[in-house]
Amino acid sequence: xxxxxxxxxxxxxxxxxxxxxxxxxxxxxxxxxxxxxxxxxxxxxxxxxxxxxxxxxxxxxxxxxxxxxxxxxxxxxxxxxxxxxxxxxxxxxxxxxxxxxxxxxxxxxxxxxxxxxxxxxxx
Amino acid sequence: xxxxxxxxxxxxxxxxxxxxxxxxxxxxxxxxxxxxxxxxxxxxxxxxxxxxxxxxxxxxxxxxxxxxxxxxxxxxxxxxxxxxxxxxxxxxxxxxxxxxxxxxxxxxxxxxxxxxxxxxxxx
Numbered sequence: 001x002x003x004x005x006x007x008x009x010x011x012x013x014x015x016x017x018x019x020x021x022x023x024x025x026x027x028x029x030x031x032x033x034x035x036x037x038x039x040x041x042x043x044x045x046x047x048x049x050x051x052x053x054x055x056x057x058x059x060x061x062x063x064x065x066x067x068x069x070x071x072x073x074x075x076x077x078x079x080x081x082x083x084x085x086x087x088x089x090x091x092x093x094x095x096x097x098x099x100x101x102x103x104x105x106x107x108x109x110x111x112x113x114x115x116x117x118x119x120x121x122x123x
Numbered sequence: 124x125x126x127x128x129x130x131x132x133x134x135x136x137x138x139x140x141x142x143x144x145x146x147x148x149x150x151x152x153x154x155x156x157x158x159x160x161x162x163x164x165x166x167x168x169x170x171x172x173x174x175x176x177x178x179x180x181x182x183x184x185x186x187x188x189x190x191x192x193x194x195x196x197x198x199x200x201x202x203x204x205x206x207x208x209x210x211x212x213x214x215x216x217x218x219x220x221x222x223x224x225x226x227x228x229x230x231x232x233x234x235x236x237x238x239x240x241x242x243x244x245x246x
Contacts, residue, residue: 001230001231001232009134009135009177010133010136011132011133011134012133013133018141020152020155026150027151028150029143031201032143032155032206054132075229076230077226077228077230078225079219079225080225083155085226095202097202099202103201104199104202106200107124107199109124112199
């Protein structure tokens with residue numbers, strides 16, 4: 001399946017697919033973001049996760065600043081082909097707030113995730 | 124955290140958040156979809172997963188036709204508060220194509236998921 005076969009959604013003005021990163025080892029969902037064609041193709045070519053930042057409006061290699069890149073082990077696609085599930089090896093915290101996963105707190109605000117680094121030392 | 128605290132994205136013309144359903148038991152990602160305020164509030168109130176269908180443009184209870192509802196055990200929110208991770212008990216296949224998860228195939232097209240029912244007998 002190539003980029004043309006995926007169902008793009010109009011997200012904040014861009015034609016994107018949803019990209020979920022899940023830890024290949026412990027199955028924790030690490031993050032959810034988006035990909036454009038360039039991010040999709042670069043991920044396929046390099047084996048590292050690339051994304052499209054809707055806030056910065058540009059291609060973005062996950063971990064380009066922190067060094068915590070994500071190494072892609074398996075790529076799954078959902079039934080309506082608008083979302084990709086990347087099973088990845090994490091090389092450090094996924095979250096820019098220092099946590100292993102971006103889903104580090106409950107909806108009630110309780111922190112349940114593991115903190116791996118202090119963002120002030122990294123960004 | 125309430126609906127007003129979440130960061131809504133403009134998705135196919137609607138103000139929505141991303142909702143991921145993950146199996147509470149085996150940690151498989153079951154599906155990804157979207158929620159509007161009504162779906163978010165009904166999920167909180169009922170303990171079952173409700174979504175907003177961008178194709179049908181309406182509120183949608185997961186499993187309303189198939190009976191395969193999702194029972195919410197834990198609700199996590201990501202760092203930028205635009206996505207919710209629902210840890211759920213599946214009561215049957217998540218996918219309208221009969222599979223346990225909507226992510227039942229690789230990007231190369233190989234089926235790797237478990238088929239639980241024949242959609243022709245359900246829909």
